[in-house]
Amino acid sequence: MSSVIDLLKSHRSIRKFTDQPIEPELLEELFIAGQAAATSSFLQGTTIVRVTNPATREKISELAGNQPYVAKAAEFMIFCADLKRAGNYCEVYEKSFEGDFTEHFIIATVDVALMAQSLVTAAESVGLGICYIGGIRNNPGSVSELLELPKGVYPVFGLCLGYPDQDPEIKPRLPLSVVIKKEVYNEEGDKEMIKDYDEVIREYYRTRTGGGHGISWSEQVAVLLGEKSRPHMKGFLAEKGFKFK
Amino acid sequence: MSSVIDLLKSHRSIRKFTDQPIEPELLEELFIAGQAAATSSFLQGTTIVRVTNPATREKISELAGNQPYVAKAAEFMIFCADLKRAGNYCEVYEKSFEGDFTEHFIIATVDVALMAQSLVTAAESVGLGICYIGGIRNNPGSVSELLELPKGVYPVFGLCLGYPDQDPEIKPRLPLSVVIKKEVYNEEGDKEMIKDYDEVIREYYRTRTGGGHGISWSEQVAVLLGEKSRPHMKGFLAEKGFKFK
Numbered sequence: 001m002s003s004v005i006d007l008l009k010s011h012r013s014i015r016k017f018t019d020q021p022i023e024p025e026l027l028e029e030l031f032i033a034g035q036a037a038a039t040s041s042f043l044q045g046t047t048i049v050r051v052t053n054p055a056t057r058e059k060i061s062e063l064a065g066n067q068p069y070v071a072k073a074a075e076f077m078i079f080c081a082d083l084k085r086a087g088n089y090c091e092v093y094e095k096s097f098e099g100d101f102t103e104h105f106i107i108a109t110v111d112v113a114l115m116a117q118s119l120v121t122a123a124e125s126v127g128l129g130i131c132y133i134g135g136i137r138n139n140p141g142s143v144s145e146l147l148e149l150p151k152g153v154y155p156v157f158g159l160c161l162g163y164p165d166q167d168p169e170i171k172p173r174l175p176l177s178v179v180i181k182k183e184v185y186n187e188e189g190d191k192e193m194i195k196d197y198d199e200v201i202r203e204y205y206r207t208r209t210g211g212g213h214g215i216s217w218s219e220q221v222a223v224l225l226g227e228k229s230r231p232h233m234k235g236f237l238a239e240k241g242f243k244f245k
Numbered sequence: 246m247s248s249v250i251d252l253l254k255s256h257r258s259i260r261k262f263t264d265q266p267i268e269p270e271l272l273e274e275l276f277i278a279g280q281a282a283a284t285s286s287f288l289q290g291t292t293i294v295r296v297t298n299p300a301t302r303e304k305i306s307e308l309a310g311n312q313p314y315v316a317k318a319a320e321f322m323i324f325c326a327d328l329k330r331a332g333n334y335c336e337v338y339e340k341s342f343e344g345d346f347t348e349h350f351i352i353a354t355v356d357v358a359l360m361a362q363s364l365v366t367a368a369e370s371v372g373l374g375i376c377y378i379g380g381i382r383n384n385p386g387s388v389s390e391l392l393e394l395p396k397g398v399y400p401v402f403g404l405c406l407g408y409p410d411q412d413p414e415i416k417p418r419l420p421l422s423v424v425i426k427k428e429v430y431n432e433e434g435d436k437e438m439i440k441d442y443d444e445v446i447r448e449y450y451r452t453r454t455g456g457g458h459g460i461s462w463s464e465q466v467a468v469l470l471g472e473k474s475r476p477h478m479k480g481f482l483a484e485k486g487f488k489f490k
Contacts, residue, residue: 004249004370008278008363031425033253035418037362040379040402041469042462044419049426056428085423085435086466093464095471102482102489103382103475109351110401113358117282118253121366125249134285137348148429156355157285173280174289178330180276181294183301184393190330217287219338221331224286226340230348234489237347244347244479244489 007125012170014129017073017162026126027075030161034119045108046115047082049147050075056146063142064135064158074162078136078143079116081108083241084152099152100243112156123161133158140236151241169208172200174217194218252370257415259374262318262407271371272320275406279364290353291360292327294392295320301391308387309380309403319407323381323388324361326353328486329397344397345488357401368406378403385481396486414453417445419462439463 031048039045051057054071060078061070070076083099090097120130136143136158143155173179175193198216206214237244276293284290296302299316305323306315315321328344335342365375381388381403388400418424420438443461451459482489 002367002370004252005274005278005367007249008367009281011281011283011363013283028421029250031421032418033250035421035424036254036256036415038256038258038365038375038377040377041465042416043466043469044424044462047424047426047430049428049430051428053428080430083470085432085439086463087470088432089463089467090471093467093471095467097470098473099470101474101476102478104470106354106382106401106478107379107469107474109354110358113355114362117359117362118256118366120283121363122247122250122253125247130283132283132285134352137351146429148431150430153430156351170281171287173277176273176276176280179280179289179292181292183294183296183298184391185292185294185325185395185398186393187330187333194330217289218331218334220286221288222334222338222340224288224352225328225332225342225344225349226335226338228343228490229346229352231346231490233347233351245473245476 008121010170011124012168013131014164014166014168015069015131016164016166017069017129017160018165020074020163022074022128022161030119030122033122034115037114037118039111039114040107043086043107043111045082045086045111047080047085047153048077049080050077059146060136060143060158063139064133065138067133067135069131069160070133070158073160076158076160078147078155078158079112080149080153080155081112082153083108084150087152100241101245105242105244109156116157116159120159127163128161129164131160133160137230137233140233144240154237154240154242169204172204253366255415256369257413258376259409259411259413260314260376261409261411262314262374262405263410265319265408267319267373267406275364275367278367279360282359282363284356284359285352288331288352288356290327290331290356292325292330292398293322294325295322304391305381305388305403308384309378310383312378312380314376314405315378315403318405321403321405323392323400323403324357325394325398325400326357327398328353329395332397345486346490350487350489354401361402361404365404372408373406374409376405378405382475382478385478389485399482399485399487414449417449
């Protein structure tokens with residue numbers, strides 16, 4: 001196939017980085033590569049806030065649930081869904097701002113993720129490692145204050161970038177037949193496939209952590225969906241103007 | 246830099262495809278490459294429904310706002326955010342399903358976009374062209390019926406894939422300084438930069454369409470945010486169990 005496909009297949013999150021900085025020219029190339037991703041309705045709804053101040057990095061590291069690599073990676077940035085930049089022009093063209101629909105939230109959030117993933121692929125293609133930081137949504141209000149995010153802008157996730165100082169295993173994914181359906185959604189055979197996959201994941205955790213928890217995939221995700229997850233998000237987003245109309 | 250960065254920078258949507266099919270082995274590689282993208286909390290919240298039935302393709306083409314390439318591209322698939330697959334295991338592990346929080350919606354939607362964008366990059370690396378189809382959200386209920394999507398699953402976007410039969414220009418993006426901020430969000434200088442950029446986009450449309458509308462970026466996005474956008478999405482998603490708690 002292609003070396004790009006091999007690159008994509010070799011992704012794993014990196015949580016330990018060397019001290020080597022990323023050259024400004026390279027960083028700019030990564031941003032441009034990310035920006036070239038598709039954008040819905042040409043909104044270009046992403047703003048990236050690059051955080052270099054060590055004290056701010058330290059604070060965000062704590063706010064994200066004590067993830068030290070947020071402070072230590074060569075680069076850390078927060079990807080924001082931004083309806084303000086475009087929304088500013090409603091007044092110019094004599095329209096009232098109506099950008100608080102669920103659909104607007106989807107458009108902006110998808111835009112952010114597409115740009116991030118292209119940036120990530122660009123980074124990995126030059127030997128950098130990355131780690132997405134969803135943990136910033138533990139305290140989105142405090143993160144927004146630190147970054148002075150205005151109404152119409154919310155922090156979707158953070159991203160650590162740097163040269164890897166570890167070489168973790170690739171984490172096995174669900175069998176393709178479970179994830180790719182033909183013509184219609186059906187779950188035929190999935191239960192058995194997932195049962196086998198659960199064993200693969202147990203084994204992955206056991207070997208990776210040298211006698212670790214050995215939890216299965218199904219057990220992990222049952223916890224994720226069987227508990228309230230960041231229940232503050234709705235209220236936080238409403239304050240930022242994302243009202244899910 | 247790297248050839249991957251050049252590849253990413255050369256993205257443009259393709260809306261006209263040759264008749265050449267995509268080999269099954271290649272398609273499988275694209276799926277695997279996509280699946281290797283990061284996934285939040287290891288949810289793996291994406292299900293892809295690959296649609297090959299010509300009548301269904303034709304119907305979706307109409308439902309998406311008469312986009313003929315949906316019917317004509319070598320491959321068309323719908324990317325779904327899927328909380329059902331994982332949610333099934335709440336009962337197994339004696340938990341009540343709580344996956345109707347705004348946060349769960351974000352996790353699943355971001356998962357879908359990350360996987361899609363890696364699949365897209367894989368596809369473009371072997372000479373395929375792609376077009377995201379957000380238009381399926383014009384009629385998400387009808388699309389869901391055609392695909393028999395159960396509760397807990399919603400169609401985020403479609404994707405056309407095929408060998409390009411056109412060679413459109415790359416669409417210029419916002420200036421980097423407008424999109425990348427340092428330390429904090431601020432809009433200093435953005436207005437002037439966007440004014441110049443608006444002219445670039447006017448010119449892009451004028452030349453591309455051979456005397457076309459010549460609309461600016463700011464005017465386009467003012468329309469997007471100055472009008473109700475797919476107001477049915479909230480009710481549709483609620484029916485599917487995405488309740489934005």
